[in-house]
Amino acid sequence: MSRAVPRYRGFRTRLALTPQQETRLDDQAHAARALWNLLHELVTVSGARRPPVAYLDGEVRWARTRVEWLGVLPAQAAQAVLKTYHRAWVNCWDGRAEAPTYKSRSRAVLAVDIPQGRDLHVVRVHRRWGMVNIPKLGRVRFRWTRELPGVTKGSPPGRITGARLTKDALGWHIAFRVETEAQTAPPRDWADSHVGIDRGIVIPLALSDGSTYEHRAWLTEEEEARLLRAQRQAAHRERHKKPGGRVSKRLRATYDQIKDLRARAKRRVLDWQHKTTTAIAETYTLVSVERLSVVNMIKSARGRGDLPGVKVAQKAGLNRGIAGEAWGRTVELLAYKVDDRGGRLVQVPSPGTSLRCSECGTVTLGSRESQQWFACRNNECQWSGNADFNASRNIDRAGLALVTVAGRAVVRQT
Template sequence: METYTRKRGHRARLALSPAQEDRLNRQAHAGRALWNLLHDLFSMCGRERRPSLAYLEGEIRWARKNVDWLGMLPAQAAQAVLKTYHQAWVRCWEGKGGAPGFKSRLRSALSVDVPQGRDLRVVRVHRRWGMVNIPKLGRIRFRWTKDLPGVSRRCPAGRITGARLTKDALGWHIAFRAEWAVKDPPPQAWSESHVGIDRGIIVPIALSDGTSYDHRPWLTATEQACLLQAERQATHRRRYRKTGKQTSKRLHSVYDRIEGLRARAKRRVLDWQHKTTTAIADRFTLVSVEQLAITNMLKSARGTLAAPGTNVSQKSGLNRRIAAEAWGRTVRLLDYKVTARGGALVRVPAPGTSLRCSVCNTITPGSRESQANFMCKNLACGWSGNADHNASRNIDRAGLELASAAGRAVVRQT
């Protein structure tokens, strides 16, 4: 049985004191300013005369010794900023991404990298809390929600290779980078457990076996009312903001409230997606999903001045609901979880899956009566049922055909 290295990340919430949070904010802003300094230097020199990495490393060491606010940034974090900036340019030159740009103080996410795992010294001190060492900050508590390799008794093998501290509207978090050696799981028989998945809005996830996974609204009625009120306040206060003038503290406070509510909704989305995809990966070996062009589905219906669109507001509401479900992330989570268990995920072409009858395998006009109901207009069939489950059965059948044609090849996610 083949052995390979699996790499995963785990994100946990940090419990910082006010002094530690202030110092970490200063470190993150120092890293952002270092990025901007590198960007200015590269922009002035041009591609042909850009300085070497060795020269830049020496300049960064000198600046950390002689500039107080740059000295707050740990040496390894400063080297990580240089490495990340250089890799961004390499990807740009290879045509894999755009050129790196200036990082604004207000629009850029704060982050500090700890590239060496040996400096973290992670230990578990309580059922709910662990301790981690952060350079220039000391020992910090973090919320323990998952066993870490090399630390937990249940996961003794493996090691933590590094971490990244990030800040969002809900506070500071730490994302551990871990790796460990695992044995390639034996391939499972697809005929034993296979399922097709139809993603929707009314029914978020419908399975071909008749079950479905639903969720509550990501925000409660009270939270939705608070979000609407904050958005109206922001719109009102933006009217009195003069062009070129600094944003007022009152407007910043409203922005913070909006970001906090949206971050809370996103956290609930991720929690539901992880639990749902884990349950599906534990039950089935072959999972088939539609290959949707989500970017094209989210295009606006506004049109142009010469040819204005119709039902623009309805299409905008539909786009918001599709984006809130995060269908692409659901497939990515399913992909690595099913593969890690010895199964496979198959992407099925989307055309015809919702219009075809899953019993007689024919497409007749008018069979899709509504968003929720399907009634086959073929006189020899006449089957009726839920439209989402009908589509999921078609996806399951097409996935089995594609998997049988492709053989037993499984793409391993590391």
């Protein structure tokens, strides 16, 4: 029997700011970053192991009334910085994360939180445009790319609980935090609509039904040449910069070129990932993928001084390829899109998926003749085919085994 459960999503879109609004929003973001650094200095200098939140809250209120450049930050945004900073320490104390550190001006992402949705007053004014109220900034236009729950007549039921403003190479964006209600799907038979997916570099996504999803290079040859030239210029100009000195205008302009090209590549990655995961989610109800630790897979092979690594350059190239495919984000997108359509995503253990024959199930040495070809060494089988296709069939079979109970396919959360 199905029941209603809360579902939380984020809808991100681009803001259309005037130059004056962009300057004021930049000031708010820098004030939020500086407030984080002030809190960190207060905690580390005082030496208190677990400073009380009430004390930090009082210091934040005092500083906002007496420091002019901190006063440009809305009160709710300042409270959001305090809560996020305290949560970072709680995660550190519980062993879930490292201790928080200072946020540098050049590396930190400019961001401002709007924790309450009631202050946003979102309305749709045009087929392509909407309006949102930002504290201490006023009404701002944004690109209307999808229906927001509870905003217009006929929109999906739900409400906007808050938003977060972030800036990248394209400018300022707003990500609405949305709460909706979804009906949980009852247990169902997955026999007719299931697929296993093997993630790779040469073939980004290989499916167990024989289909593949591929893409071109994220940057053209001309763009790659421009990126390489800008990186070389930045390295040359960094050598002439004094340690601890200010960044020159030329070096900052070079950084902006690099940032713009990388943002362009990231947009193309996201576009391909969204389109691909949507197509998969609309076709299959049970999707199985490998449970991979991507962070461990892209560690450097440099080694230590007494134990140097081998094939460091080749491993570095492999790491760049894995990081460029963003395997983790692909699974995250698949998970919520499949769930929205009443299906499930299952993550299966990775050992053995690429070395086991998907036809007979045996594991033999030397079956992977190359990176892209698999040939079973079992004399009674001798099946051969694409290695990614073979792995995807094993993943699909393992996913079905995880959700099968007493001969009937029943969903089980992973």
